[in-house]
Amino acid sequence: MTVNLNQQHADKQLSHPKYRPDIDGLRAIAVLSVVIFHAFPTWVKGGFVGVDIFFVISGFLISTIIFENLSKDSFSFFEFYSRRVKRIYPVLLVVLSVCFLFGWFALLADEFKILGKHLAAGAGFVSNLVLWSESGYFDNAADTKPLLHLWSLGVEEQFYIIWPLLAWFAWKKKFNFLWVSFSILLVSFLLNIVQVHSNATATFYSPQTRFWELLIGSSLAYVKLFKSDLLDNLPPNAKNLSSVIGLTLIGLAVTTITKESAFPGWWALMPTVGTALIIAAGMGAWVNQKVLSNKILVWVGLISFPLYLWHWPLLSFEHILISELPTPKVRIIAILAAFVLAWLSYQFVEKPLRFRKDKKVTIILFSLMIAVGLVGYVTYLKDGLKSREVANLQVVNQGDVGHDEFREYYQAHFKLCTPLAIRKEALPWKDTVRCFQSKEGQIDTVIIGDSHAEHLFLGLAEELKNKNVGYYIKSGLPIISNKEFSAIFNEVANNQKITTVIMSSYWSQRLKEVPTDSSFKNELQKTINMLNKHNKNIYILDDTPNFSFSPKNCKFSGSYLRWHTCEDEATFFGKQKARYIHTLDDIEKVNLNVKILRTTQLFCDENFCYMAKNGELLYRDPNHLSINGSRFVAKNIILSNSNLSQ
Template sequence: MNFFATAPPPEALTHPKYRADIDGLRAVAVLSVVGFHAFPGLIVGGFIGVDIFFVISGFLISTIIFGNLQNDSFSYLEFYRRRVRRIFPALVVVLLACLGVGWFGLLASEYEQVGKHTLGGIGFVSNLILWGESGYFNSSAEAKPLLHLWSLAIEEQFYIIWPLLLGLAWKRKWNLLAIAAAVALVSFGVNLLSFPEHAEAAFYSPLSRFWELMIGGLLAYAVLFKPISISKHRNVQSIVGMALIVVGLVFINKARAFPGWWALLPTLGAALLISAGPAAWVNRIVLSNKLAVWFGKISYPLYLWHWPMLSLALILNSGEHTSSTVRVGLVLLSIVLAWLTYKTIETPIRVSNRGSTSQLVSIFFFVGVFATPILFFDGLPQRPVNRDETRVFLDRYNKLHKFGMSDYYQERCDFYDWPTGANKGVVDKACTAVSGSRPAYLLWGDSHAQALSFGFRKNISPMAQLALIATSGCKPKLQHDPENGANKAACQVSNQFAIDFIKKNKPARVFVAQGEEHDLTDWFKVAQFVEANQGELVLVGPVPQWRPSLPVIVAKGLKVQRDYISEGLDAKIIETNAKLRATYANSNVRYVSLIDKLCRANECRARVPSNDEFNLLVIDYGHLTPAGSDFVVKSFLWEQLQPTNLGQLAQLSRP
């Protein structure tokens, strides 16, 4: 997060007058973010603190630029010199700390990722790198210690463009207010148009985020040129502003289409608080108290320190979430490190002008030089930590999960692209290419159906053919229920595509599979629909699920290899299976209980008979491995994949 806009001393004529309440607003922002990262279930909307920071930064930096332009004293060189002196020192320390801890504690693939993200942080392109990876709210994001640098990258990208644009406008005597408003409106429009097809782009793209900084820029213009009218109702403004932020913290969560319209809550709330001025009641009593101001002063290093601490703790704990006590301890340690960074590094460099700008740039460059071989030499696997049996076991499964499942899962048949957040609209035609010569079977569902698809393809009769319509996070439904999340549109398209396929092609059997919430669907109605189109419904029950994940649980007991284990079993999915078995016994819904076949007493099969080195049943909490998929289908679904009689052979799929 960019906090160059630390309110400077009054004697600095080219800087805005120091306001303690803005430091207090920074405290609200940073503590919201820290709270969300440490306890996401408690402070569900805490990530909006980033949006508050954007407004603060845009306001203070734009105030400086407008003031310097008005005084005819603006210098690009001086502006970027100050950026370097403000941003680089604390960032260098945190990057070196992450690289140091990673050297001793991270496996090759993990360290390679840290090297990549370090270079992204140095080049201020972290947001673009993360845009091409998994989303901010995905579980894999928790294992990225430098994930939080995306926001710093967006700010610095903005401050490359904004001063140049303002300088040109001032020189040409263009209307600054019109330009600022145009930039804000265009960016806000890009933000809205990005949903739902490009949700990840909306989150990480500078084009869809600049409007938040521009709210601060517009406010700076208003405060400079219309100071009386904007603070006319200061107490009302401050109360409404704080209320908007509180509403955002409570009602915005990771399932919302964010930023979108929702981001107006924190950004307008922050703008109202800033515009109300230091004399407003909330600003004077709440934001200007000594504790809030203190947290505001250390907000930049606190933002930098807290996430790597939490993320590295997760990684070093074999991917399992640490206890609440540990997380509280890590947050407190982050606060101590932030204070030390502020007192011993940031303040001396800023106040005494210690160290030249060129020296800071050189050190920054050195960090990049150190990180480069980490990225390009596969995370330096020669390090001793890579010989730890447990960590190596988990690393192998993590690599397979992240990089080796695309073909097995047939991701080309997924209407939702998780890495980019795009709703694709169309999929590869081969996914549903059936002819009229053989009976057609349809596998319909979510990512758990994708996991089953490998076993289906491997074991289906050569006298039949398989179509796959399976979209991540999308449960098979006949009606378009409102679904939360960025893939809402993909779910609607995927399910409608399946419905149309069944009507047109009359598959002999429709297999449905999903990860959870099976009991929320009336499968009798689905079966009636399939039967009306000359087919039979086969409801494939869930496989056992483990928390936090089967590889993590198995890794803890590597020395004692067992085929069945009880540790970490999710009781909820066992109960769901029992309900499904009771509901659909002797009905027109053929229910195949995989849990009944994979479990005994209070334990379930964790390993499958296979020559595959990856012989666990599932690769995470409940998605089948390739070996698991083959075993499950071959053992329990093989008969359903064979044409049972000449009548079925004659029941050809219609073109």
């Protein structure tokens, strides 16, 4: 037999494994785990392992087809890939097209640009490689990537391209399929173990650290086909035990693995081995027959692929349009809509095309996927097609709305901070050192804290023209017991030129960093005492409000698809402020040289807090001031505290 890519074997019909409803039941468990995790991540913290269940199932079914047909001299590359195209492309094309059309009317230019990039990656089945270069699967930005979930499809398709060729080569060279499968499995698994701690993102997305999961299925396929007596002759109790252990492992994986776990790593053995044990148990096992083969799970399993494709774009677009996590009710509606769309896609898109024997269908589907990919790529190259109406909707003066613009202004208008020892320890932003001062020479006024101190600097530096203002920041609570701030407080205390210290921090979030054997009040007072010994004038900012939505919601409106808001109920920030403001008040009462700089009233009245004032946007994200915002706050601080400028 000569297996090739030409028409020689195009007419051969590949034999397929006998249908097993329990495997559809497994698919149902996999997809439901993922869907629930994405909608309600606190319910099933390890629900993302559903993808690993899919990997084992795919490896088992695909390898069964490949091994069986190679052994029967009936394998055709054309037929194999044609079936893959007709199985995967129809619904995927619909989902990609709908996402693009919805994005056209709903997304801002930067959002649409990213969608175009991911559209092209999804059409080319390289989403995992593109996402690998961007960020992690569990970071905050992931929620605003409607095609994030296609990373797993990329891994599978890359396996489908490489594995049939390797299997064919092994068959030609008369290598044992099991030996080849297990050898590559072992290498892939070891790479996963070695790299998961040093490069977690790469290990999560990389095909070479994921293929072992599919190869577990491949190894099982070999045993099922060529060593079936090993499994068939097992007593019923052993098969029942295998399926029970398998289901237990999956259950433990879903409930105990979290996004903080070093995953995949060793943790991925739980869902993958669990899946393999269930498949190996066979249809006769009680769990397979009574639990996994019930009609409801089988139905969900049948629509699992379109359900997987639809659910995440719906949840992600909700998040983008609201600029915050949607309410549980809205998320439930999205999931119900995903089920409806999945069933419609299965009935009217997947089924009619999947089993069509016309070769033209394969060619048309392949051509359409190329076209969709090109559309996405052009959208990316054209920066999100800014000529679209929604890309230019503005309701307030935008000022700067991004972190890059904010820090570029610092670089252009201020000097790098002194002394050099402090600058060397400064936090970075890309290639920028986040430590500046308003003029050359010794500073006399210093702002200490985290990024909430940094965003205050710009306005104060411009308002206090007769002062040399600088800022020293770390990502932590600015107290002397925090080792991160040791060098900073030592420099400030011993530098007689520094007469004024302004402390500012994201207090509500930093309270958790207080030592367990102390209190926020005690730690802050110790810090004040140290500064008092060196005759510093001390000011503490009460912190500007943080909001539940993105500035984009405030900046853009006018489209019925953008759910516009520019205000929050005052209780949103008020509840957080109540956790620390009484401590700041008490510190002010007992320390004559401590003054609280109160800024909340600049943004909030009794009922609402406002992100924009006088038609001007004041924030660049939900809790950081923009250039406009920094100037607005600083101007009002100086008006209320004239001694700061003296």
